[in-house]
Amino acid sequence: MFIELDLQSETPIYAQLVDQIVEGIASGALQPGDPLPSVRSLGEDLGINLHTVNKSYNLLKQEGFLQVHRKKGVIVQPDGMPGVTDAFEEKLRRQLRSLAAEAAVRGMTEAAFTQMSTSLYRDTITNRGGEQR
Amino acid sequence: MFIELDLQSETPIYAQLVDQIVEGIASGALQPGDPLPSVRSLGEDLGINLHTVNKSYNLLKQEGFLQVHRKKGVIVQPDGMPGVTDAFEEKLRRQLRSLAAEAAVRGMTEAAFTQMSTSLYRDTITNRGGEQR
DNA sequence: TATGTGTTATATATGTAATATAACAAATAA
DNA sequence: TTATTTGTTATATTACATATATAACACATA
Known part of the structure; x- marks a missing residue:
């Protein structure tokens, strides 16, 4: 594993x-x-x-x-993964808001924050089939 | 308050x-x-x-x-806010990776995830002076 | 029949979260 | 000076989450 x-x-x-x-x-x-x-x-x-x-x-x-x-x-799960539920979207909003606020206070620019989010998203889906690229 | x-x-x-x-x-x-x-x-x-x-x-x-x-x-803090420390960057990476992975599994596209990160960053710094825009 | 599966039940130890009361030194305001 | 307010420290208690340990159960497989 x-x-x-x-x-x-x-x-x-x-x-x-x-x-x-x-x-x-x-x-x-x-x-x-x-x-x-x-x-x-x-x-x-x-x-x-x-x-x-x-x-x-x-x-x-x-x-x-x-x-x-x-x-x-x-x-x-073989029958399709769960989608973007209200609960998940709320969790996502809450945590992103908290991280973004601290990042901004510490002087991290919007571009840097955005770029980091994007690159971490890309890293997670490296070895994947053909979905959302 | x-x-x-x-x-x-x-x-x-x-x-x-x-x-x-x-x-x-x-x-x-x-x-x-x-x-x-x-x-x-x-x-x-x-x-x-x-x-x-x-x-x-x-x-x-x-x-x-x-x-x-x-x-x-x-x-x-009147003498300048703390910058992007190693500890903060690690926390940011860890949490963003976790959120991005779940978002990807749930079918949220890279664009949607990026756009949400950016817009939440913007929301937090609305009534601010002239720093990092 | 024996073994391995997830599941449930009970118990225990440890740490965190939150509250409550009390006291302290230092500073402020009367 | 006296009284009040500040952050801070100490102690105790309650409640809950985390993690472990042992045991048993129904079900399925080999």
Whole structure:
């Protein structure tokens, strides 16, 4: 697996896991229908508890990024990813506003902020099929 | 004051306060040298504990956005705002990467993401002097 | 039948968030 | 001088989130 955790970080482990799985989907490293490790094996691999993995999986399931099959186990959503919901747009607005404000106060120009947003977006979707380029 | 708290939010009160003060500085509503209410009066105004206000003030002092004068009380940094530190750039990268990944997975285009970043940056610096336009 | 799956339940330890009360030194205002 | 207000420090308590540990369950697979 491509997961790397920082146990010293202030960001909770379950949140780091959620982030990196979403980034895996964005980059194409994880394709729709791909299986994910069981909560027990991934927990053991990463040196963390299975309940921590389970928490991440459940959040991603609730958001619609993962499916849990009684047969196939946990897989990446094969029936189309969730779109831009109101909840996501609100989260995006709130966090971008906060970052933009601090950036502006610190003297970062609009061009620099915009360029950084764009380049980070591009970085995430590098190894992808043919969607939104 | 222009502060509005959401006590039901998952975002801690002290963090909401920090955010809104930084946004106040970014917008120009708070100018360098401007005094802020005492921890007690602001706490009473907002219906929260003085220690919660104190925690926010201390974080902002540590970051260099505020100064504490034994005479003038708490004021907005008059000797130049802190620049783009390594710590801030890392925080910015980490959060932007996470947001961009989820946006991409949800089908938001690069243009839409960029445009949203830019417009939120512009919104924060509306009533400002003559800096970085 | 044995094993592995997600899930649920319970318990514990630790840290953070928020409040409450009290006291302190330093400065200001009466 | 006296009283008040400032940020600050200390202590305690409540509530919640994080993370771990162990155990059991229903279901499916090999």
